[in-house]
Amino acid sequence: MALIVQKYGGTSVGTIEKIKNVAKRAARTKDQGHDVVVVVSAMSGETNRLLGLAHQLAEIPNERELDVVASTGEQVTIGLLAIALTEMGYKARSFCGFQIPVLTDSAFVKARIKKIEGETIQAALKEGMIAVVAGFQGIDDTGAITTLGRGGSDTSAVAVAAALKADVCEIYTDVDGVYTTDPNICADARKLEKISFEEMLELASLGAKVLQIRSVEFGMKYGVRIHVRSSFNDNPGTIVTREEEIMETAVVSGVAYSKSEAKITIVKVPDKPGIAAKIFKPLSDANIVVDVIVQNVSVTGFTDLTFTVGRTDYKKAMLVTGKTAKEVGAEKVVGDDKIAKVSIVGMAMRSHSGVATKVFETLAAEGINILGITTSEIKISCLIEEKYTELAVRVLHRAFDLGNPVEA
Amino acid sequence: MALIVQKYGGTSVGTIEKIKNVAKRAARTKDQGHDVVVVVSAMSGETNRLLGLAHQLAEIPNERELDVVASTGEQVTIGLLAIALTEMGYKARSFCGFQIPVLTDSAFVKARIKKIEGETIQAALKEGMIAVVAGFQGIDDTGAITTLGRGGSDTSAVAVAAALKADVCEIYTDVDGVYTTDPNICADARKLEKISFEEMLELASLGAKVLQIRSVEFGMKYGVRIHVRSSFNDNPGTIVTREEEIMETAVVSGVAYSKSEAKITIVKVPDKPGIAAKIFKPLSDANIVVDVIVQNVSVTGFTDLTFTVGRTDYKKAMLVTGKTAKEVGAEKVVGDDKIAKVSIVGMAMRSHSGVATKVFETLAAEGINILGITTSEIKISCLIEEKYTELAVRVLHRAFDLGNPVEA
Numbered sequence: 001m002a003l004i005v006q007k008y009g010g011t012s013v014g015t016i017e018k019i020k021n022v023a024k025r026a027a028r029t030k031d032q033g034h035d036v037v038v039v040v041s042a043m044s045g046e047t048n049r050l051l052g053l054a055h056q057l058a059e060i061p062n063e064r065e066l067d068v069v070a071s072t073g074e075q076v077t078i079g080l081l082a083i084a085l086t087e088m089g090y091k092a093r094s095f096c097g098f099q100i101p102v103l104t105d106s107a108f109v110k111a112r113i114k115k116i117e118g119e120t121i122q123a124a125l126k127e128g129m130i131a132v133v134a135g136f137q138g139i140d141d142t143g144a145i146t147t148l149g150r151g152g153s154d155t156s157a158v159a160v161a162a163a164l165k166a167d168v169c170e171i172y173t174d175v176d177g178v179y180t181t182d183p184n185i186c187a188d189a190r191k192l193e194k195i196s197f198e199e200m201l202e203l204a205s206l207g208a209k210v211l212q213i214r215s216v217e218f219g220m221k222y223g224v225r226i227h228v229r230s231s232f233n234d235n236p237g238t239i240v241t242r243e244e245e246i247m248e249t250a251v252v253s254g255v256a257y258s259k260s261e262a263k264i265t266i267v268k269v270p271d272k273p274g275i276a277a278k279i280f281k282p283l284s285d286a287n288i289v290v291d292v293i294v295q296n297v298s299v300t301g302f303t304d305l306t307f308t309v310g311r312t313d314y315k316k317a318m319l320v321t322g323k324t325a326k327e328v329g330a331e332k333v334v335g336d337d338k339i340a341k342v343s344i345v346g347m348a349m350r351s352h353s354g355v356a357t358k359v360f361e362t363l364a365a366e367g368i369n370i371l372g373i374t375t376s377e378i379k380i381s382c383l384i385e386e387k388y389t390e391l392a393v394r395v396l397h398r399a400f401d402l403g404n405p406v407e408a
Numbered sequence: 409m410a411l412i413v414q415k416y417g418g419t420s421v422g423t424i425e426k427i428k429n430v431a432k433r434a435a436r437t438k439d440q441g442h443d444v445v446v447v448v449s450a451m452s453g454e455t456n457r458l459l460g461l462a463h464q465l466a467e468i469p470n471e472r473e474l475d476v477v478a479s480t481g482e483q484v485t486i487g488l489l490a491i492a493l494t495e496m497g498y499k500a501r502s503f504c505g506f507q508i509p510v511l512t513d514s515a516f517v518k519a520r521i522k523k524i525e526g527e528t529i530q531a532a533l534k535e536g537m538i539a540v541v542a543g544f545q546g547i548d549d550t551g552a553i554t555t556l557g558r559g560g561s562d563t564s565a566v567a568v569a570a571a572l573k574a575d576v577c578e579i580y581t582d583v584d585g586v587y588t589t590d591p592n593i594c595a596d597a598r599k600l601e602k603i604s605f606e607e608m609l610e611l612a613s614l615g616a617k618v619l620q621i622r623s624v625e626f627g628m629k630y631g632v633r634i635h636v637r638s639s640f641n642d643n644p645g646t647i648v649t650r651e652e653e654i655m656e657t658a659v660v661s662g663v664a665y666s667k668s669e670a671k672i673t674i675v676k677v678p679d680k681p682g683i684a685a686k687i688f689k690p691l692s693d694a695n696i697v698v699d700v701i702v703q704n705v706s707v708t709g710f711t712d713l714t715f716t717v718g719r720t721d722y723k724k725a726m727l728v729t730g731k732t733a734k735e736v737g738a739e740k741v742v743g744d745d746k747i748a749k750v751s752i753v754g755m756a757m758r759s760h761s762g763v764a765t766k767v768f769e770t771l772a773a774e775g776i777n778i779l780g781i782t783t784s785e786i787k788i789s790c791l792i793e794e795k796y797t798e799l800a801v802r803v804l805h806r807a808f809d810l811g812n813p814v815e816a
Contacts, residue, residue, distance in 0.1 A: 016464045053488055056424045058495040065494065068502050069487035072480035079477035080461055086473065087466040094476050098506060099551050120551075143507050143528075 002167040003035040007157030010044035012231040023084035037131045039157040042073025063108035074134035091129040097137035104138035104146045111146035116163035151212035158215040162222035172231035177238030180402035181255040188403035196243040202345040252346035252400040261339040262314035265306040268331035271298035288313045340389040343381040362399040410575040411443040415565030418452035420639040431492035445539045447565040450481025471516035482542035499537040505545035512546035519554035524571035559620035566623040570630035580639035585646035588810035589663040596811035604651040610753040660754035660808040669747040670722035673714040676739035679706035696721045748797040751789040770807040
């Protein structure tokens with residue numbers, strides 16, 4: 001008998017029929033003799049409807065109160081799912097964030113979980129109940145309702161699994177698992193049986209949006225096995241787990257991409273200590289997230305500094321940077337908002353040489369110009385012109401032999 | 409400076425525009441230097457939508473979980489209203505039932521308030537905030553969410569006012585106040601300036617549905633002045649208060665009626681001790697509420713026993729009573745589901761003779777047959793054929809001089 005946490009997203013509970021299906025799946029797991037905790041999101045569309053109401057009242061609604069409104073979406077789902085389970089003859093009990101409690105900090109609309117008490121859920125499980133937990137929501141130490149930000153239910157589920165020392169946290173979604181790349185771009189993209197937390201972090205943050213990054217961080221920190229799988233079939237999905245559990249690792253696990261990038265270059269910046277801080281502080285003050293930063297070695301006392309921002313922040317970032325460039329005596333600022341980032345990710349990259357070379361050669365062979373490069377221990381990212389995105393993903397996927405051999 | 413509790417029902421907060429209007433009204437009261445607590449219902453239609461979802465999953469949904477779902481309606485409203493107030497530059501904070509807390513028993517879907525802690529709201533008021541409280545909801549001593557039943561927000565408001573020792577509890581509704589009778593029937597119905605709790609209880613339970621009965625009971629028990637008034641204008645409404653506060657009382661305050669009645673008579677019941685219990689126990693076991701009971705004095709060892717039930721329970725009640733009648737050896741059971749009840753209510757009735765006579769004479773003069781009579785200290789009710797309802801209300805209203813002299 002295992003303790004299994006199952007998380008179902010908004011599309012999996014989007015209608016009364018789908019809620020019934022979720023109830024059936026949870027009940028089947030219970031019938032197999034397991035303890036079952038189900039974590040659910042708001043019915044699809046509901047969170048947007050609620051936020052829409054708030055935004056009719058204020059352009060920037062009070063965030064404490066926005067969380068009071070937004071958190072009702074999940075509360076409706078847990079009540080409905082518990083009703084469905086009870087109607088099927090199972091014992092079930094719903095839990096709001098405040099009832100568990102899920103303690104968070106007080107950063108409304110983007111709170112972080114500080115601690116989850118497992119006792120109330122455990123008591124319900126001991127009574128033979130299926131516990132139904134509201135994702136996305138928590139409570140701060142003043143008793144105010146908080147929410148974890150978009151996709152927060154993944155984090156709720158993994159955090160609950162960690163608190164209960166669950167055997168596995170199953171994340172049900174509308175895809176079968178984690179693929180070597182976007183199947184819409186490469187028809188032969190292969191589903192990964194297992195992937196390490198570290199690789200998943202890189203893939204998630206790079207745009208393979210299967211799991212919220214925070215949930216992977218939580219899983220890694222507390223060693224929660226995460227099973228990403230489809231709510232529409234019974235196929236095994238992808239297990240996200242510790243590297244040690246993965247017997248044989250490919251050098252490269254996957255190819256990720258992100259299209260919504262923009263690149264800004266400050267030309268001929270005087271290369272003095274503290275110059276980077278001077279440039280990036282105004283950007284962070286303006287709430288602009290800077291992603292890739294590339295700075296060449298200076299040989300002349302001047303350097304070119306390139307960085308990327310989200311495309312929606314591009315105009316604001318150009319304005320801010322233009323001002324800073326003047327102040328620090330740089331020559332000029334040039335930008336391009338038609339940029340994509342293509343990345344390859346793999347744990348075994350650390351011990352394999354020649355991976356980077358292969359990436360560059362592969363792109364060069366197709367005439368794709370590399371506009372910037374950044375690397376981590378398990379990742380190589382290249383900035384390219386946006387129009388080459390699909391081509392770059394396909395040739396890299398093929399070059400590293402990631403495709404499904406049967407279908408390839 | 410006073411402490412004012414304001415309660416707005418579902419129609420008063422039914423749209424974003426209306427929520428803005430409620431915010432303006434609360435803000436204006438704050439501007440006048442008062443401490444303000446606003447209690448709100450769910451946006452009109454929302455509770456029905458939520459219950460509808462639950463009823464798609466189960467004919468009789470689990471009641472604990474039904475309350476989890478239903479209570480979200482009020483939670484959305486408090487968040488939105490607090491956002492509106494903040495946007496207008498006022499300090500505001502919302503409170504769910506669990507945050508105050510509003511402690512209730514565990515009778516889900518029809519819980520009763522046991523205790524309200526005033527400290528959290530008082531602390532917010534001390535900070536200069538407008539407190540926005542979710543009506544209808546509470547929490548039991550296991551931490552489960554409860555609801556107070558339909559119309560429960562009135563009770564929430566009066567109970568909060570009692571806990572805070574508020575100077576007045578203003579109940580905003582879509583009518584101007586409490587009238588001497590239904591203005592749809594008597595064009596000259598007059599708005600009452602003041603009415604006692606006792607009279608209001610009789611009027612409310614008799615079908616003049618302005619305030620939930622429980623809220624009036626609460627007001628009476630804790631001496632909360634209730635001001636029933638319109639949310640669409642600034643006219644003074646009707647103050648419901650202690651009898652002592654009302655200087656001059658009319659003999660009769662109002663004429664109420666209820667059309668959804670049915671009458672059942674058991675003919676020739678053997679008049680033995682315990683017979684009434686034998687007849688009414690099966691009805692209460694079947695969850696049928698019996699209203700008026702009329703039993704004549706027995707002179708022959710037999711008596712006729714008449715009682716009324718809600719029209720929707722009529723068929724079930726006839727079946728149950730038919731069976732009982734056989735068991736106790738009564739002759740037969742006859743029924744009529746086209747019955748109305750017309751009542752006159754007034755505190756001063758206690759010390760005035762001739763009121764009943766005037767009622768009977770007035771009805772007789774119009775040829776309206778009285779099918780049953782029941783009285784309390786401050787009320788006389790007559791059962792009549794339904795088709796005479798409006799006529800009876802009009803002639804009684806005139807006979808007791810209740811009309812507005814200007815418009816009459």
